[in-house]
Amino acid sequence: MGALLAIAAVIVLMIIGVPVVYSFAAMTFILSIVYSVDVSSLMTTGFWSVNSIILLALPLFVMTGYLMQAGGLASRLVSFVEALVGRSKSGMGSTMILACGVFGAISGTASAAVASIGTIMIDPMEKHGYTRHYTSALLGISSLLGILIPPSITMILYAVVTRQSVAACFLATIGPGILLIIVLCLLNMYKMRNNPIQAEKLEFNERMRNIGSSGWKAIPALMLPVIILGGIYGGVFTPTEAAAVAVVYSIPVGLFIYKELDYKKLFKCLIAAATTTGVIMVILVFSFVSSRILTLERVPQELTDILTDTFQSKILILLLVNIFLILLGMIMDDVSVVAIVSPLLVPVMEHIGVSPVQFAAIVGTSVVIGCNSPPMAPILFMTCRVGKVGMSKVMKPAMFFMFFGALPVMLVTTYWSPLAMFLPEAFGFA
Amino acid sequence: MNFLLSIIAILDTIIGIALKPVIVIASLFIAFTLTIGIVCRSILHVPVFGLEELILLSVMWLYMLGAVLASRERTHLSADFFQTFCKNQTIVKWVHLLANLISLAMAILFITWAYALASWGFEKGQVTPVFGIPMYFSQGALFVASILLSFYLVRDLLNDIKEIRELN
Amino acid sequence: TESYKLTLATEAGDSKSPQGQSMQLWSKLVKEKSHGRIKINVFYQGELGGQQELFDQLVKDNIDMMLTWPQTSYDDRIGIIYLPYLVLNWDDAIKAYGHNGWLKKIVSPVFSDLGLKYFGPYPEGFGGIATKGRYATNFKQAQGLKVRSQPIFPLPQTMKAMGFQAVPIDWSEVYTSIQTGVVDGDSSNVIYWDYQYFRDQLDYYVQSNQNFSSFALLMNQEKWKSLDKEDQDIISSAADEVINLQFKNAKKEDAKWIKAAQEGGMQYIKPTPEELTAWVKRVRADVWPQAEAKLGSKIMDEVRANVSTPN
Ligand code: NA
Ligand code: NA
Numbered sequence: 037m038g039a040l041l042a043i044a045a046v047i048v049l050m051i052i053g054v055p056v057v058y059s060f061a062a063m064t065f066i067l068s069i070v071y072s073v074d075v076s077s078l079m080t081t082g083f084w085s086v087n088s089i090i091l092l093a094l095p096l097f098v099m100t101g102y103l104m105q106a107g108g109l110a111s112r113l114v115s116f117v118e119a120l121v122g123r124s125k126s127g128m129g130s131t132m133i134l135a136c137g138v139f140g141a142i143s144g145t146a147s148a149a150v151a152s153i154g155t156i157m158i159d160p161m162e163k164h165g166y167t168r169h170y171t172s173a174l175l176g177i178s179s180l181l182g183i184l185i186p187p188s189i190t191m192i193l194y195a196v197v198t199r200q201s202v203a204a205c206f207l208a209t210i211g212p213g214i215l216l217i218i219v220l221c222l223l224n225m226y227k228m229r230n231n232p233i234q235a236e237k238l239e240f241n242e243r244m245r246n247i248g249s250s251g252w253k254a255i256p257a258l259m260l261p262v263i264i265l266g267g268i269y270g271g272v273f274t275p276t277e278a279a280a281v282a283v284v285y286s287i288p289v290g291l292f293i294y295k296e297l298d299y300k301k302l303f304k305c306l307i308a309a310a311t312t313t314g315v316i317m318v319i320l321v322f323s324f325v326s327s328r329i330l331t332l333e334r335v336p337q338e339l340t341d342i343l344t345d346t347f348q349s350k351i352l353i354l355l356l357v358n359i360f361l362i363l364l365g366m367i368m369d370d371v372s373v374v375a376i377v378s379p380l381l382v383p384v385m386e387h388i389g390v391s392p393v394q395f396a397a398i399v400g401t402s403v404v405i406g407c408n409s410p411p412m413a414p415i416l417f418m419t420c421r422v423g424k425v426g427m428s429k430v431m432k433p434a435m436f437f438m439f440f441g442a443l444p445v446m447l448v449t450t451y452w453s454p455l456a457m458f459l460p461e462a463f464g465f466a
Numbered sequence: 467m468n469f470l471l472s473i474i475a476i477l478d479t480i481i482g483i484a485l486k487p488v489i490v491i492a493s494l495f496i497a498f499t500l501t502i503g504i505v506c507r508s509i510l511h512v513p514v515f516g517l518e519e520l521i522l523l524s525v526m527w528l529y530m531l532g533a534v535l536a537s538r539e540r541t542h543l544s545a546d547f548f549q550t551f552c553k554n555q556t557i558v559k560w561v562h563l564l565a566n567l568i569s570l571a572m573a574i575l576f577i578t579w580a581y582a583l584a585s586w587g588f589e590k591g592q593v594t595p596v597f598g599i600p601m602y603f604s605q606g607a608l609f610v611a612s613i614l615l616s617f618y619l620v621r622d623l624l625n626d627i628k629e630i631r632e633l634n
Numbered sequence: 635t636e637s638y639k640l641t642l643a644t645e646a647g648d649s650k651s652p653q654g655q656s657m658q659l660w661s662k663l664v665k666e667k668s669h670g671r672i673k674i675n676v677f678y679q680g681e682l683g684g685q686q687e688l689f690d691q692l693v694k695d696n697i698d699m700m701l702t703w704p705q706t707s708y709d710d711r712i713g714i715i716y717l718p719y720l721v722l723n724w725d726d727a728i729k730a731y732g733h734n735g736w737l738k739k740i741v742s743p744v745f746s747d748l749g750l751k752y753f754g755p756y757p758e759g760f761g762g763i764a765t766k767g768r769y770a771t772n773f774k775q776a777q778g779l780k781v782r783s784q785p786i787f788p789l790p791q792t793m794k795a796m797g798f799q800a801v802p803i804d805w806s807e808v809y810t811s812i813q814t815g816v817v818d819g820d821s822s823n824v825i826y827w828d829y830q831y832f833r834d835q836l837d838y839y840v841q842s843n844q845n846f847s848s849f850a851l852l853m854n855q856e857k858w859k860s861l862d863k864e865d866q867d868i869i870s871s872a873a874d875e876v877i878n879l880q881f882k883n884a885k886k887e888d889a890k891w892i893k894a895a896q897e898g899g900m901q902y903i904k905p906t907p908e909e910l911t912a913w914v915k916r917v918r919a920d921v922w923p924q925a926e927a928k929l930g931s932k933i934m935d936e937v938r939a940n941v942s943t944p945n
Contacts, residue, residue: 076582271815280500314532
């Protein structure tokens with residue numbers, strides 16, 4: 037009961053505009069009163085939880101995202117992907133989706149893709165017969181590939197909060213991420229099947245030359261996923277070390293190869309990255325203390341007992357969890373969802389035989405919907421700003437992509453475990 | 467009120483000038499030190515113990531000062547849907563004030579919690595295993611942040627009051 | 635008299651592990667002896683946070699009792715329980731750690747200064763080195779082998795003295811690190827952990843015996859003092875039963891896991907007595923003087939007066 041009261045309070049506080057960090061502090065405060073525990077002595081939990089080498093991957097991947105955004109990497113990627121797939125009726129849309137996917141293999145967030153790929157592509161796409169609101173909606177969903185294709189801030193958070201392996205959680209969302217790419221490309225092809233505007237056909241030789249030259253320019257950028265993923269899974273370093281190498285690599289690439297980064301921009305990038313990180317970390321301090329109180333009071337176990345006693349069917353429980361995740365995603369940002377939901381629900385999942393690693397993928401796919409579903413739709417708000425269109429117009433195409441794209445991917449991830457578990461199992465994590 | 471706000475503005479400028487270089491240096495230090503650690507281990511085959519202590523100390527300050535900057539720029543994660551749905555500006559302003567008051571109350575609680583944490587570390591003389599760095603060096607980051615977070619909430623609160631006054 | 639509940643936690647071991655079972659036993663005995671008046675909630679690895687956090691929580695009394703590898707962060711002198719080649723065989727170990735053992739007399743007041751009540755050790759057996767690809771039974775072979783070590787003095791120093799490279803890695807990252815080749819293996823644990831957690835990664839376990847691996851049964855001292863004599867007796871007599879049982883079981887338990895690991899395809903290797911003696915001499919000459927500086931000569935004098943020398 038106390039736990040429900042505290043979560044309800046967080047929701048009310050968030051609705052009236054109390055920043056997430058103070059809403060979580062209030063949750064901690066309420067829990068400490070309900071269960072009569074001393075928060076000042078529990079602060080040590082908040083401290084040790086963020087004082088973690090594993091979590092250190094998060095600020096470093098945030099830094100990489102900003103550095104690559106400022107370093108002129110996105111435009112090289114877009115040109116390369118466009119040269120590969122951009123010549124059909126629906127080619128520009130596919131280019132955007134794939135570019136977000138490739139960008140996702142470099143950046144750990146969705147917002148980096150919105151800012152860089154959106155800025156580059158929305159205008160040209162309008163010239164190719166795509167309405168701005170359609171493009172913005174497509175960008176809103178595609179940009180979330182940033183958290184499904186590793187590295188991923190959300191997955192690092194999940195792994196730290198639930199004490200799973202970061203490397204395993206990274207692998208779990210790749211399958212769903214690739215499925216989302218395929219589904220979005222098909223939906224885009226269907227929507228754009230009558231697009232009258234098509235890029236002029238190129239001679240084979242010229243096309244190859246195009247791919248070659250844009251590919252050559254994209255190599256320094258494309259090396260980054262090779263370094264990060266190859267490094268982690270090839271046995272050179274841990275996810276945290278990979279993140280540090282990514283930062284150290286991005287700086288000279290931006291400064292000396294692409295020459296779009298300068299020292300002033302570098303300074304600004306690091307400040308912006310620290311701000312983004314700081315916002316997440318203070319939230320985490322309180323959410324860790326809260327979830328420690330809940331664990332000490334055995335709330336997750338009680339929840340597990342109640343859920344499994346009331347609903348005997350695994351499918352029914354999973355369905356409830358799906359609905360719960362979507363509803364929570366509507367009113368909360370991804371950080372809050374991961375921080376609140378995962379410690380409560382992982383015991384439930386383990387009880388009904390769903391691996392915490394698969395649950396990572398389920399949460400990941402739910403965040404794709406959550407970040408685009410109002411009222412709390414940070415990514416959709418951002419794409420509206422970048423696309424210079426109103427919310428009301430974007431809603432319809434956004435709903436289309438969520439209902440026929442993101443939702444089916446979430447359901448397949450939930451009910452067909454190999455999609456999420458194939459890679460982690462193949463790499464020996466499960 | 468305006469006098470108070472102008473003092474706050476001066477302090478804010480000083481805080482901005484002081485924090486940003488620290489953040490930039492800490493960020494670069496963390497990334498490069500970790501990378502040096504990998505080079506030492508995998509290429510030079512001399513693993514260095516204790517690097518993670520220096521890194522964690524810096525990153526704790528990076529986290530907390532980053533959060534302070536977010537307060538400074540009012541970019542803490544928050545949902546503004548009440549403002550989106552309610553068209554009555556007076557109600558919106560009052561709710562905003564209420565939200566700020568609650569935030570400030572929480573931030574002040576945070577000061578007491580963070581103080582308890584740091585003073586405990588000070589009292590018990592807890593140190594890191596390799597270099598023996600006192601833990602209160604990094605626990606103090608939370609205390610400093612809690613004070614600065616509260617400072618910016620006071621600024622926001624005063625601005626809210628000012629706006630409500632101007633409405634009437 | 636009143637009824638209440640206490641919290642007991644460990645940083646290592648799930649509910650089915652020997653540690654988990656022993657915590658359940660401690661809790662069960664206390665419940666029985668108090669006729670249900672004192673209830674102990676047990677938390678296993680990972681449930682309440684990592685090693686350092688848990689130890690803080692114990693010292694602060696957010697957690698009342700622990701079965702733990704004590705941290706040295708509050709007091710260097712705790713490091714004495716990690717001193718390499720302090721005891722050389724089980725007889726030695728019982729003389730040192732057992733009821734009224736010489737080591738227990740040195741350790742108890744140190745814990746008390748820290749605000750903790752020390753009930754006694756929870757022995758696991760002798761630690762070894764588990765590796766993948768190749769193994770080492772002497773200083774020379776150990777060159778170039780990277781093994782994970784906890785950054786607690788003097789564990790890494792010991793590995794170095796034995797010829798290995800010690801790499802500091804958090805327990806939760808060890809599996810990935812072995813898998814990806816960041817390290818070649820793990821050090822200082824009894825075979826149970828290496829077999830149970832990394833069996834598909836590791837090929838060899840060398841019984842190098844450099845440390846006698848033992849957890850400690852601890853309670854927050856203020857909490858302890860707040861209890862009346864009757865309840866104190868209940869808890870400490872229950873702890874004694876757990877400890878005595880573990881002294882009886884540890885050797886058997888260790889042997890069981892050695893067998894399980896061998897059947898599971900892990901090679902179990904015993905260095906020759908000459909190799910072992912060479913390691914003992916090297917490590918004592920190298921690490922003990924370093925320990926003298928950290929633990930103080932008073933403690934080290936007592937240690938030297940009590941230890942046995944290899945023949
Ligand atoms: Na990503
Ligand atoms: Na939402």
